[in-house]
Each structure stands twice: as structure tokens, then as C-alpha cells.
Amino acid sequence: MKPKNQRLALLLLAVVAVLGAALLAMSGLRQQASYFYAPSDVVRDKLPVGREVRLGGMVVKGSLRHARDGVTIDFRVTDGMKTVPVRFRGIAPDLFREGSGVVAEGTFQSDGRFVADNLLAKHDERYMPPQLAGAMHKTGKVR
Amino acid sequence: MIAEAGLAALWLAAALALLQLGLGALALRGHAALGPAVRPVAVVQGALVALAFALLILVFLRSDMSVALVVENSHSAKPWLYKFAGTWGNHEGSMLMWVTILGLGGAAVALLERRLDQRTAIATLAAQAAIGLGFYAFLLFASNPFARISPAPADGHGLNPLLQDPGLAFHPPTLYLGYVGLSIAFSYAVGALITGQVGPTLARAMRPWVLGAWILLTLGITAGSYWAYYELGWGGWWFWDPVENASLMPWLAATALLHSVTVLATRAALRAWTVMLAVVAFSMSMIGTFLVRSGILTSVHAFAVDPRRGSFILVLLAIYIGGALALFALRASSVREGAPFEPVSREGALVINNLLFSAILGIVLTGTLYPLAVETMTGEKLSVGAPYFDATAGPLALALVVVMAAGPLLRWRRDELKALAVRLAIPAAVAIVAIAVVFLLLPVAGVLPRLGLIFAAGIAIASVAPLAGRNLRRTPLHIWGMVIAHFGIAVSLAGMASESAFTRETLVAARPGETLAVGPWSVRFVGVEPVAGPNWTAIRAKLEARRGDTLLTLAPEARMFNAPPTETTESAIATRPTGQLYTVLGKSDGDGRWQLRLWWKPMVTLIWAGGALVAIGGALALLGRLRRERRREAM
Numbered sequence: 001m002k003p004k005n006q007r008l009a010l011l012l013l014a015v016v017a018v019l020g021a022a023l024l025a026m027s028g029l030r031q032q033a034s035y036f037y038a039p040s041d042v043v044r045d046k047l048p049v050g051r052e053v054r055l056g057g058m059v060v061k062g063s064l065r066h067a068r069d070g071v072t073i074d075f076r077v078t079d080g081m082k083t084v085p086v087r088f089r090g091i092a093p094d095l096f097r098e099g100s101g102v103v104a105e106g107t108f109q110s111d112g113r114f115v116a117d118n119l120l121a122k123h124d125e126r127y128m129p130p131q132l133a134g135a136m137h138k139t140g141k142v143r
Numbered sequence: 144m145i146a147e148a149g150l151a152a153l154w155l156a157a158a159l160a161l162l163q164l165g166l167g168a169l170a171l172r173g174h175a176a177l178g179p180a181v182r183p184v185a186v187v188q189g190a191l192v193a194l195a196f197a198l199l200i201l202v203f204l205r206s207d208m209s210v211a212l213v214v215e216n217s218h219s220a221k222p223w224l225y226k227f228a229g230t231w232g233n234h235e236g237s238m239l240m241w242v243t244i245l246g247l248g249g250a251a252v253a254l255l256e257r258r259l260d261q262r263t264a265i266a267t268l269a270a271q272a273a274i275g276l277g278f279y280a281f282l283l284f285a286s287n288p289f290a291r292i293s294p295a296p297a298d299g300h301g302l303n304p305l306l307q308d309p310g311l312a313f314h315p316p317t318l319y320l321g322y323v324g325l326s327i328a329f330s331y332a333v334g335a336l337i338t339g340q341v342g343p344t345l346a347r348a349m350r351p352w353v354l355g356a357w358i359l360l361t362l363g364i365t366a367g368s369y370w371a372y373y374e375l376g377w378g379g380w381w382f383w384d385p386v387e388n389a390s391l392m393p394w395l396a397a398t399a400l401l402h403s404v405t406v407l408a409t410r411a412a413l414r415a416w417t418v419m420l421a422v423v424a425f426s427m428s429m430i431g432t433f434l435v436r437s438g439i440l441t442s443v444h445a446f447a448v449d450p451r452r453g454s455f456i457l458v459l460l461a462i463y464i465g466g467a468l469a470l471f472a473l474r475a476s477s478v479r480e481g482a483p484f485e486p487v488s489r490e491g492a493l494v495i496n497n498l499l500f501s502a503i504l505g506i507v508l509t510g511t512l513y514p515l516a517v518e519t520m521t522g523e524k525l526s527v528g529a530p531y532f533d534a535t536a537g538p539l540a541l542a543l544v545v546v547m548a549a550g551p552l553l554r555w556r557r558d559e560l561k562a563l564a565v566r567l568a569i570p571a572a573v574a575i576v577a578i579a580v581v582f583l584l585l586p587v588a589g590v591l592p593r594l595g596l597i598f599a600a601g602i603a604i605a606s607v608a609p610l611a612g613r614n615l616r617r618t619p620l621h622i623w624g625m626v627i628a629h630f631g632i633a634v635s636l637a638g639m640a641s642e643s644a645f646t647r648e649t650l651v652a653a654r655p656g657e658t659l660a661v662g663p664w665s666v667r668f669v670g671v672e673p674v675a676g677p678n679w680t681a682i683r684a685k686l687e688a689r690r691g692d693t694l695l696t697l698a699p700e701a702r703m704f705n706a707p708p709t710e711t712t713e714s715a716i717a718t719r720p721t722g723q724l725y726t727v728l729g730k731s732d733g734d735g736r737w738q739l740r741l742w743w744k745p746m747v748t749l750i751w752a753g754g755a756l757v758a759i760g761g762a763l764a765l766l767g768r769l770r771r772e773r774r775r776e777a778m
Binding site: 010013014017018020021022024025026028029036052054066069070071089090091092094095105118 | 376377416494498499501502503505506509510513525526527528530531534535539650651652701709710711712727729730732736738740
């Protein structure tokens with residue numbers, strides 16, 4: 001192969017690889033990108049049952065219940081307008097408490113309950129998750 | 144006085160960077176007499192910025208509460224190690240560390256570079272000074288680390304407890320050295336583009352720096368992964384967190400660059416591509432810094448949420464990346480055509496390696512930036528997590544390790560597929576045996592872990608195959624380096640696959656005296672006791688783990704830090720030759736029961752052992768290359 005042609009072939013190969021990667025990335029993103037929900041989005045939108053999503057808001061004061069097995073908790077998450085019941089099995093993060101911000105990762109059940117397999121708590125005043133801050137802004141409930 | 148002296152040193156260093164850039168530009172534009180002044184200026188600049196950084200460390204060690212940065216991030220009761228490492232456990236300090244390494248890198252180039260022609264060396268140092276100037280401006284105008292506070296408070300706010308870990312002393316400096324090491328490759332590429340000297344000499348001059356940066360990035364990522372594993376207490380070793388991706392992306396680009404630089408040095412091919420990769424690699428370092436430091440991500444790495452700082456870094460990024468790409472577009476036509484080569488050859492395999500690395504880089508970059516872009520444009524919030532990255536980057540990574548197995552067995556210039564098939568026969572046979580074992584013994588594991596185990600077995604054999612038929616005592620060090628690094632990838636892959644296929648978990652609330660089972664272990668929960676450290680108090684659980692005749696004691700803790708008041712969980716991990724027992728203490732239910740989470744993770748340590756092997760391989764290769772250069776110079 002002449003050097004010119006080889007350069008062209010390499011360039012084509014690179015373009016194909018990049019386009020392929022971009023297509024793969026796009027299809028992956030369409031399937032897998034999990035949306036961030038605030039409780040009022042949930043009530044308004046159709047429930048994304050069975051898909052990995054994130055739910056963010058404040059833990060409602062007085063809503064925290066410990067199940068008998070000692071490792072399952074139930075609580076309600078609010079954005080100031082609507083609330084969603086959440087169940088979590090595991091060790092809750094240290095800063096998880098009633099009246100504090102939380103982002104739950106997990107899936108919605110068909111009955112509207114959110115089953116979380118991971119909880120992210122607000123670290124301290126300086127570490128407000130931006131997603132949560134945004135969700136709070138939307139409902140005008142910023143402290 | 145110390146803080147003022149530090150600030151003065153920083154201003155002087157910035158002025159010298161400007162001088163270095165100006166002298167370099169003039170020297171290249173015909174005032175050749177100014178050329179010899181560039182190197183000394185670069186050395187003095189490096190010394191001054193290092194002095195500024197040393198003075199900031201001193202301010203932290205002395206707990207000088209009249210300096211705002213110390214007040215916000217330190218506390219006089221902290222152990223000295225965290226006062227020291229706390230210097231870079233905050234935004235301003237870490238940015239000062241970044242420019243210090245940038246300045247010292249320039250000084251090192253000025254002192255050590257002897258291969259390049261005079262003009263290209265000057266252009267390289269001018270480019271390094273141009274990068275430095277932007278970050279000096281950022282420090283001096285937007286994040287002055289030496290700012291005083293008046294009146295001085297009695298004591299500071301303390302350091303985020305998650306950062307109060309010996310890892311803080313090593314992890315950021317290692318990663319920064321890697322990031323900023325890539326700036327040197329970037330400057331070489333820009334310098335060579337300016338003078339039109341893109342060729343094997345450039346590749347040989349650039350290679351040690353790329354190798355060095357790559358070794359440190361490898362170590363930094365490996366250490367960061369282990370840190371997240373034991374400190375977060377979640378049992379995972381990689382979360383596809385944007386902050387992790389920020390360190391992975393420069394590594395992917397640097398790995399591609401490392402391989403293409405070899406093609407350029409050996410075969411004078413891939414000229415423009417190598418220069419492009421050098422630009423991309425440092426761009427990824429800067430994008431990583433921007434993501435991590437701008438505060439648009441929430442993590443232990445995001446120190447301060449100040450939008451102005453984010454925009455400042457974004458502008459710097461646009462200038463450097465845009466400028467380098469524009470220079471590339473202008474000068475690419477001056478880069479000579481590379482030597483042609485056959486598709487079935489070592490260089491052919493390295494081209495596929497480069498394409499796959501670039502594709503993975505593109506996928507990780509897209510997945511990391513897409514949520515930010517969508518949020519900026521539509522306000523809609525979404526997060527991209529492990530499912531996306533596993534499904535897209537996973538298969539490409541497996542394809543990459545196949546190329547990795549085959550590539551080193553191919554000859555340079557031209558080879559035959561049949562000959563390659565013969566050389567790959569034994570590794571393939573091992574992989575087939577592994578297929579049988581994996582499918583017979585593991586009916587429940589997922590697809591990726593199974594493929595991982597099979598591939599690990601095959602490439603472990605293939606990676607040592609280049610040594611077959613060689614006199615081992617006469618095999619050059621850089622070949623040993625390649626073999627060990629590739630074998631390390633196989634080891635790491637085996638660990639990852641094993642961790643996700645065989646991990647056993649137990650999560651319960653237990654009373655003291657109860658015995659729990661996890662995998663092959665029976666674990667007795669002896670009880671809890673209160674303990675106190677220098678600046679924290681804790682509840683410590685005592686666990687006795689038994690398996691056959693082996694008896695281990697583990698003591699996971701739930702800690703309460705005083706300043707700032709924060710709780711953290713300290714996992715307790717017992718390492719055995721066959722795996723790790725990982726235990727976490729949760730909360731009390733107020734009724735005598737304690738939450739306990741136990742994991743048995745067979746062979747999980749191989750993940751980081753593999754990473755260490757990759758770095759050791761890189762170090763051997765670096766040593767071998769440097770020794771060979773010295774011998775060539777002597778002759």
C-alpha cells in the first residue's frame with residue numbers, strides 16, 4: 001500500500017472506531033442513564049418501575065421505622081410538596097437522619113414504594129449534593 | 144512573615160514563568176542569543192514555587208491560625224501527619240501543589256533534556272511556562288492560599304474526617320505527579336509542532352516522561368481504588384464515580400500514548416497521531432482537575448463550591464486545549480508522512496491498541512460529561528452509573544486484552560497470521576480449559592465475570608510467552624517490564640472477576656455472643672467497647688473469625704470525630720492468602736443488637752496486586768530505557 005493510501009485507511013479506521021464508540025455510548029446512555037427524581041416528579045410522571053434511578057429529598061421527621069430484623073428501615077422522602085415511601089436494607093450512612101437530605105439509589109415498585117440499595121447522605125453543610133440542592137430549588141424549599 | 148514570604152515567592156515564580164515564555168518566544172523568532180537563558184530561568188522558577196509550597200506546609204505544621212486556609216481546614220489538635228498532608232487537603236493548597244509540580248517538571252526538563260535540538264528544547268520550555276502562567280494566575284487572583292484572616296480565631300474548623308487517613312499523604316501527590324508529568328509530554332509535543340521536529344528523536348525524548356507519569360497514574364489509581372474500598376465501607380473497589388473517571392481518563396490516554404510513542408521511536412510511524420495523543424492526554428488531566436476541583440461534582444474531592452473558580456479553570460482549559468488543537472491543525476501538514484507498515488505486524492497491533500483505548504476513553508468521557516451537559520442545557524438531572532460503563536467499556540476492554548495477548552508475539556515490520564496462531568496455541572489451550580472449568584464449576588456467575596476469568600487465564604500465559612526461547616539473563620529490562628505489566632493486567636482481571644463471581648455477604652443485627660456465617664468462615668460477635676483516639680471517640684466491636692484451625696480477630700469501629708463533628712465507619716479487613724474478610728460495624732438498635740455487615744471476598748487482593756505489578760513493570764521499562772540511553776551516549 002502506498003503511504004498516502006495507508007494514511008487514509010488508518011484515518012478511516014480511526015473514524016469508524018470513534019463513530020462506533022459514539023454510537024455504543026449513545027445507545028448505552030439511552031438505556032442506562034438513570035434519571036434523578038424528586039418526589040413530586042414521581043407523582044406527576046409515570047413510574048419508571050424496575051429501572052435503576054435516583055430519588056432525592058429530605059427524610060420526613062418522625063417517618064423512620066426500624067424493622068424487626070434490625071437492618072431494614074422504612075422512611076418517607078419529601079421535597080416539600082409530595083412524599084414517597086422508601087425501604088432500605090443495609091447500614092445507613094452515618095449522616096443519614098430524619099430531617100436531613102438524602103439521595104436514594106434503587107428502583108420503584110409497582111405499588112409506588114421505592115426500594116433503595118444504596119443511600120447517600122448529605123455530608124455536612126458544605127457537601128449538599130448539587131442534585132438535591134437543585135430539586136429543593138425547584139420547589140422553593142431551600143433553607 | 145512566613146505566609147508573606149510564601150506569597151512573594153509565588154509572585155516571583157509567576158514573573159519568572161512570564162520571563163521564560165517571553166525569552167523562549169524571542170529566541171525562536173531570531174534572537175537566538177537569548178536561547179541559553181531559558182534553561183536557568185526554568186530552574187529558578189521551579190525552585191521558587193517549591194519554596195512557596197514548602198512555606199505553606201510550614202504554616203500548616205505550625206497551625207498558624209492567622210492564615211485563613213489553616214483556619215478553614217486545620218485544627219491544632221490534629222496529629223502532625225494530617226497537619227502536613229492537610230496542606231493539600233483543600234482547594235488552594237492542592238492547586239499550589241499542582242503548580243509546584245508543574246514548575247519542578249519544567250526545571251527537570253531544563254536540567255535533563257539533552258536529546259532534542261536547541262530550538263525544540265526552548266519551545267518545549269516556553270510551552271511549559273505558558274501552562275504554568277495560567278495556573279499561577281488562577282492561584283494569585285482566585286485562590287490565594289496565603290490570605291490572612293483578622294482577627295485570628297482561637298482554633299481552626301478541622302479537616303474533613305474522611306480525609307484524615309494516611310492515604311491523604313500519598314494519594315494526591317502521586318496522582319498530581321502523574322497528571323502534571325503528562326504536561327511535560329504535552330509541552331514536548333507543542334514544542335516539536337512549533338519547530339516541525341516530530342520524529343523518533345522526539346519520541347525517545349518524550350518516552351521517559353510519559354512512562355514516569357504513567358507509572359504514577361497507575362499507582363495513584365490503584366491506591367485510590369483501595370482507599371475507597373476500605374475507607375467507604377461499601378465493599379466495592381470501583382464505583383464509576385466521576386472523580387474516579389477523572390483519574391482513569393488521563394491513564395487511558397497515557398497508556399495509548401505510551402504504546403504509540405514506541406511505534407514512533409522504533410518505526411518512525413504514527414507521527415501526527417502521537418503528537419495528538421500527547422495533547423489529549425494532558426487535556427484529560429486538566430479536564431480531570433476541572434471536574435474534581437470546580438465543585439460541579441459532589442464528593443470528598445470537591446473542596447469548595449465557588450462557581451467563579453469553576454469558570455476560571457474552564458477558561459484555562461479552553462485556552463490550552465483549543466490553543467494546542469489550533470496549533471496542531473496549523474502545523475499538522477508540516478509533520479512528515481510516517482513510514483508505511485503492514486497490517487499484520489507489531490505496529491499493526493499497536494494501532495488497534497490505540498484505537499481501542501481511544502474508544503474506551505471516548506465512552507468514559509461521554510458518560511462522565513453527558514449528565515453535566517444535559518443539566519446545563521435542559522436543567523434535567525440524570526446520573527450515569529455502573530450499568531452504562533460496564534455494558535459499553537466492558538466488552539471493549541476484553542477486546543483490548545486479547546490484542547494485548549497477541550501484540551507482543553508479533554514481529555515489527557511484517558509477520559504471518561499462521562505464525563501468530565502457532566505462538567498463541569498454548570495460551571488458547573489454557574483459555575479453553577478455563578472455559579470448561581468456569582462453566583462446570585460456576586453455573587450462577589454473570590457473563591462478564593466468567594469471561595474475565597477465562598481471559599485472565601489465557602492472557603496470563605500469553606503475557607509471559609514473549610520470554611519463550613530467550614536467554615532470560617540477556618533479555619533487555621524493557622522487555623521484562625512489558626511482560627510483567629501485561630501479566631499484572633491478567634492478575635488484576637482475575638481479581639476483579641473473582642470478586643464479582645464469588646463474594647459472599649451477610650448482613651444482620653446481632654447480639655454479643657451470637658455466631659454468624661459468611662462463606663467458609665464462622666464469625667463470633669464477642670461484644671463492643673468504647674475507645675478514644677487523639678481527636679475522636681469510637682465504638683469498637685470485637686469479632687472472632689474461625690475457619691478450620693485459623694482464628695482471626697477483627698475490630699471494626701464506628702468513629703465520632705470532634706472537629707468537625709462527623710461520624711465515620713472504619714471497616715476491619717483481614718487479609719488471607721485466599722482472599723479478604725471484610726467487616727463493618729453499623730448502628731445499635733438501642734435494644735442490645737448491633738448491625739454487622741460481613742463479606743468474604745476470595746482473591747480480591749489480586750486487583751491491587753495486579754495494579755502494583757503493572758507499575759513495577761513500568762518502572763523496569765523506564766530503568767531499562769534510561770540505562771540503554773546512557774550506554775548509547777557513552778559510545
